[in-house]
Amino acid sequence: MAAKTKSKYTEADIPVKSITNGVIILDNGQKVTGVKIMPRNIFILEAGVQNAIITNLKTLYNVIDYEFWIIVADRPVDINVYLSQLQLLYNTVNDPARRKIITEDINKANSFMNNNVVDTEYFLLFKEKNNDIINKRIRNLINNFANAGLTAFQTTNDDLRMILDNFLNGGQTTEFGTVLS
Numbered sequence: 001m002a003a004k005t006k007s008k009y010t011e012a013d014i015p016v017k018s019i020t021n022g023v024i025i026l027d028n029g030q031k032v033t034g035v036k037i038m039p040r041n042i043f044i045l046e047a048g049v050q051n052a053i054i055t056n057l058k059t060l061y062n063v064i065d066y067e068f069w070i071i072v073a074d075r076p077v078d079i080n081v082y083l084s085q086l087q088l089l090y091n092t093v094n095d096p097a098r099r100k101i102i103t104e105d106i107n108k109a110n111s112f113m114n115n116n117v118v119d120t121e122y123f124l125l126f127k128e129k130n131n132d133i134i135n136k137r138i139r140n141l142i143n144n145f146a147n148a149g150l151t152a153f154q155t156t157n158d159d160l161r162m163i164l165d166n167f168l169n170g171g172q173t174t175e176f177g178t179v180l181s
Helices: 047-063 080-092 096-114 131-147 157-169
Strands: 016-020 023-026 031-037 068-076 118-128 152-154
Touching (some): 016 157, 031 131, 031 157, 047 131, 068 157, 080 096, 118 157, 131 152
Antiparallel strands (some): 023 031, 031 118, 031 152, 068 118
């Protein structure tokens, strides 16, 4: 009987077969998916609207009759394109006052980049094998979040990879198989 070789890579211990169409497919056939919930600052709204949103969220969470996970994940913000656009604008402007404002924006953007600014993203994930049940749950979650005044979308492949990267690699994106010349 041949001994099984233990891999030195964490990925070998993770039962992820693939990530396709916004769904993590596990080795055992189970599928993990869910919705991404767009953040909304309800504390700038009137008290009555705040209370309505909170009540609707309580109702939403209380009617879910399956196991689910609420995930809060930080995604690094890449503003390099914005910085390039500011630099191009700076090069085309001759007015000293406008150049000063653009320089201040460039400095502020650079300080964001130097301080590892992140977007915080919110997800509700669940596990299920049956595609019909998955689709029904996704539709219900999107509608129920809309009733609570929040926008939700089905998770994308990128969302799910980012969540896995956050948990497995401390938020560092992996680029396995990339060849650098």
